[in-house]
Each structure stands twice: as structure tokens, then as C-alpha cells.
Amino acid sequence: MTIAAPKTTLQAFLQLPYIEESPAWEYINGEGVQKPMGGGKHSTLQKGLVAAIDQADTRYEAFPELRCTFGNRSVVPDVVVLANNQLPLDESGDIISAGIEFAPAWVIEILSPAQSQTKVTGNILHCLRHGSRLGWLLDPNERSILVYQPDRLPDLLFGADQLPTLDEIALQLSVETVYGWLRRTS
Amino acid sequence: MTIAAPKTTLQAFLQLPYIEESPAWEYINGEGVQKPMGGGKHSTLQKGLVAAIDQADTRYEAFPELRCTFGNRSVVPDVVVLANNQLPLDESGDIISAGIEFAPAWVIEILSPAQSQTKVTGNILHCLRHGSRLGWLLDPNERSILVYQPDRLPDLLFGADQLPTLDEIALQLSVETVYGWLRRTS
Numbered sequence: 355m356t357i358a359a360p361k362t363t364l365q366a367f368l369q370l371p372y373i374e375e376s377p378a379w380e381y382i383n384g385e386g387v388q389k390p391m392g393g394g395k396h397s398t399l400q401k402g403l404v405a406a407i408d409q410a411d412t413r414y415e416a417f418p419e420l421r422c423t424f425g426n427r428s429v430v431p432d433v434v435v436l437a438n439n440q441l442p443l444d445e446s447g448d449i450i451s452a453g454i455e456f457a458p459a460w461v462i463e464i465l466s467p468a469q470s471q472t473k474v475t476g477n478i479l480h481c482l483r484h485g486s487r488l489g490w491l492l493d494p495n496e497r498s499i500l501v502y503q504p505d506r507l508p509d510l511l512f513g514a515d516q517l518p519t520l521d522e523i524a525l526q527l528s529v530e531t532v533y534g535w536l537r538r539t540s
Numbered sequence: 541m542t543i544a545a546p547k548t549t550l551q552a553f554l555q556l557p558y559i560e561e562s563p564a565w566e567y568i569n570g571e572g573v574q575k576p577m578g579g580g581k582h583s584t585l586q587k588g589l590v591a592a593i594d595q596a597d598t599r600y601e602a603f604p605e606l607r608c609t610f611g612n613r614s615v616v617p618d619v620v621v622l623a624n625n626q627l628p629l630d631e632s633g634d635i636i637s638a639g640i641e642f643a644p645a646w647v648i649e650i651l652s653p654a655q656s657q658t659k660v661t662g663n664i665l666h667c668l669r670h671g672s673r674l675g676w677l678l679d680p681n682e683r684s685i686l687v688y689q690p691d692r693l694p695d696l697l698f699g700a701d702q703l704p705t706l707d708e709i710a711l712q713l714s715v716e717t718v719y720g721w722l723r724r725t726s
Contacts, residue, residue, distance in 0.1 A: 383698065471657040472679040475686065476696045483693070493658040500661065505692055507669070510662045512569065 361385050364426055378419060381428040382473065389430060390466045395494045395536055399464050400432050402535040410525035413438055414459070421453025422461075425484045429477045434458035435520070457485035460520055464492040478502050488520055497533045547571050550612055564605060567614040568659065575616060576652045581680045581722055585650050586618050588721040596711035599624055600645070607639025608647075611670045615663045620644035621706070643671035646706055650678040664688050674706055683719045 362370075367386050373379040377389035392400070400418050407416035416435045421428060436458055442450045461481045463474045471493075478489040482502055489502035501509045501518055511517060511529050519525045548556075553572050559565040563575040578586070586604050593602035602621045607614060622644055628636045647667045649660045657679075664675040668688055675688035687695045687704055697703060697715050705711045 470679075470682055472682045472684055472686065472696070475694075476684075479693060479696055493656075496656055496658040498658055498662075500658065502693065507665060507688065507691065508661075508694070510658070510665055 364423070364428060368423070368428065374421075378421070378430040380430055380477070381423075382476065383427075387473070390469045392432070392464065392466045396432070396464050396466050398536055399492060399494065399532065402532065403433050403462055406525065406527065407433070407435055407523070410519075411523045414520070414523055415441065420458075422458055422481070423453060423455050424457055425480060427477075427480050428453075429480070431458070431461045431477065431481070432464045433462035435460035435462075457481050459486060460488040460490075461486050462490045462492070465494065488518065490517070492532070494533070494536070497529065499529050499532070550609070550614060554609070554614065560607075564607070564616040566616055566663070567609075568662065569613075573659070576655045578618070578650065578652045582618070582650050582652050584722055585678060585680065585718065588718065589619050589648055592711065592713065593619070593621055593709070596705075597709045600706070600709055601627065606644075608644055608667070609639060609641050610643055611666060613663075613666055614639075615666070617644070617647045617663065617667070618650045619648035621646035621648075643667050645672060646674040646676075647672050648676045648678070651680065674704065676703070678718070680719070680722070683715065685715050685718065 361384050364381055367373065367381040370379070370386065373386065377391055379386050379388045404416040404418055407414065414435055414437055416433050418433055419430050420434050421430050422434060436454070442454055444450050458481065461478060463478060465471060465474065474491060478491055479502070482489055482504055487504060491500040491502070497512065499511050499517060501511060503518065513528070513530050515529050517527045517529065547570050550567055553559065553567040556565070556572065559572065563577055565572050565574045590602040590604055593600065600621055600623055602619050604619055605616050606620050607616050608620060622640070628640055630636050644667065647664060649664060651657060651660065660677060664677060665688070668675055668690055673690065677686040677688070683698065685697050685703060687697060689704065699714070699716050701715050703713045703715065
């Protein structure tokens with residue numbers, strides 16, 4: 355179950371000491387909400403997506419659980435994909451510890467058991483409306499992926515359907531390839 | 541829980557003797573799936589929506605649980621809204637017992653506990669891609685309504701947000717008005 359904190363402002367939320375505990379807390383519609391635990395399927399899909407995207411194109415990098423704060427919301431998507439020239443660096447050229455303050459180019463969410471799909475959908479729509487060009491919503495129970503792109507209805511993809519990625523990333527993935535990563539026995 | 545029948549064709553599915561039992565069965569992606577039981581909130585919201593839409597405009601009529609078969613899918617949305625001149629009539633001018641074979645102008649689904657939101661979303665997207673002009677997806681747990689319209693991202697509405705209806709229907713409803721129908725004590 356997710357737990358809600360009292361109504362607060364975004365600024366006050368970001369000062370709370372526990373929001374980076376695992377699972378992380380998000381700030382949505384004026385209140386803090388803790389993400390649910392993901393579990394084994396969630397963890398495996400998250401790892402597989404990060405690896406596949408990192409290998410596909412050296413100009414982009416995938417990050418699990420990176421805080422994204424913009425448009426009066428602070429979300430921690432399961433995976434965000436950023437262009438190299440978007441990475442927030444400190445003076446020594448290292449990636450900073452804090453999250454980003456803009457909409458990532460591509461955002462991926464993986465439904466957990468007992469997670470509100472409506473809440474996750476709302477987060478993806480928030481990203482798209484603030485500049486994200488692509489959103490994926492994985493539903494491991496249905497073995498489907500809902501694909502969100504700006505200014506159009508989402509597409510619900512299954513099986514051999516090829517997944518749209520950012521135009522400039524040459525990554526060929528079908529839905530069944532992604533869920534095939536869950537299999538461990540021959 | 542929903543129950544899946546063996547893979548079959550749409551024609552064979554429509555001959556099955558039990559598909560109009562309650563809850564009704566739907567035919568999605570090549571297999572029959574029984575809708576889950578709705579429960580009290582579902583029943584109350586369905587009744588309220590039908591009454592509100594029927595009162596709003598005499599040129600349109602709302603129907604609960606009307607089978608809609610088109611595009612190799614057979615779905616039974618919680619509410620569909622049809623123009624009077626679209627109603628399927630028999631020789632005596634009565635409404636026929638069978639469902640319709642086209643996409644309804646407006647389709648409404650109400651999430652039930654344990655229902656797959658992805659499956660319901662897929663049904664709404666199917667309707668929009670085949671000619672429906674409006675889709676609502678109610679999530680009673682979140683007290684929100686996702687509004688689908690052609691060729692654009694859905695909108696996630698809450699609280700005092702006014703709900704888009706078909707342009708020609710003068711119906712003023714906010715999300716909180718709809719969920720207010722659930723309250724029975726003062």
C-alpha cells in the first residue's frame with residue numbers, strides 16, 4: 355500500500371528527511387505519497403530496460419529511480435532516459451546527487467502489485483505535458499506496454515508488437531522480448 | 541477475478557450460451573473474458589451516469605451493459621451513449637435484444653476492484669479508434685476520471701474539474717459531483 359503524508363507544499367516536501375528512503379516518496383497533487391515496493395518482476399524489468407537502453411546509444415543514458423521535479427510535482431519514475439548533454443553535473447564533472455528539474459526525454463513506469471495505475475498514468479501524462487517525448491507503462495500481469503507520445507492517444511502493445519523508442523535511438527524491442535527477460539528456467 | 545475461455549473466433553464466441561450471463565463476457569484479442577462483479581460503488585455510479593445523461597438531452601440515450609461488437613472485438617461497456625437515430629430497432633419499432641455493431645458515440649467504464657485497468661483502457665482505446673468520440677474511465681479509489689478524446693493524450697481529472705461531454709450535449713458535471721452520488725449519510 356502507498357502511504358500519504360499530510361498536505362504540504364512542494365518546497366516543504368523536498369525538505370522532508372525520509373523522501374529518498376526506499377521506496378521513494380513522490381509529491382503529487384499537493385501531497386506526499388510513498389511508491390509501493392516493486393518486487394521481483396519489477397526489479398528484473400527495470401534492470402533489463404536500463405541495460406538495453408544504455409547499450410543502444412551512447413548519446414543517451416538510462417537511470418533507475420531518478421527524482422524529477424517540475425510543474426509542481428516531484429516524481430521518481432522507474433526509469434528515465436536523458437541525453438548526455440542534459441545530465442546535471444557538479445564542478446568536478448560528476449553527476450550530482452540531486453535529481454533533475456525538467457521533464458526527461460523518455461519516462462518508463464512498471465506497475466507493481468497494488469499500485470494505482472491511475473496515479474502512475476497521471477505521472478506519465480504530467481511528464482508528456484511538460485516536454486517528455488515518450489512514456490512507457492509496463493503491466494507485467496497483462497504482459498502489455500502502453501506507449502504514450504505527445505498529442506495522440508496511447509497505444510496498447512502486446513506480443514510481437516515493436517516498441518516505439520525515441521526516434522534517434524536505434525533500439526529494436528518487441529513487447530515479448532521485454533517480458534522474456536523474466537524467464538529464468540529453460 | 542476474471543475467467544478466460546479458450547481461444548476462439550469472434551463468431552464462435554458470440555454463439556456461446558453463457559456470454560450474456562452476469563457479469564457479461566467480452567471477446568478481446570482472440571479470447572473470451574468475463575467481466576468482474578462491480579459492487580456497490582460501481583452500481584451506484586453506473587446508475588447515476590445513466591440518469592444524468594438521459595436527463596441532459598432527449599436526442600441521446602444512455603444504456604448500461606449494452607454489447608458492442610466491432611473491429612473483431614465484443615465489449616460490454618458499463619455505459620454507452622447513443623444518438624436516437626442510431627438505436628437498433630426491430631420491425632415494430634422496439635429496441636432489439638441484441639447489441640450494436642458499431643462504436644458508440646460515448647463509452648464509459650467504471651473500474652471494479654480487482655479489474656485490470658490495462659484491459660479496460662484497451663477497450664476504450666479500441667472504441668476511440670473505431671469512431672467513438674469520447675471515453676471516460678472512472679477510478680472510484682482515486683476519485684478521478686480519465687477522459688479520452690480522439691487524437692490527443694487523455695486528461696486525468698479530479699475534484700472540481702468540469703467533465704467534457706459530447707459537444708452537442710449540454711451536461712455540466714464535475715468529478716466531485718459524480719463521486720458525490722456515492723454518499724448516503726448527511
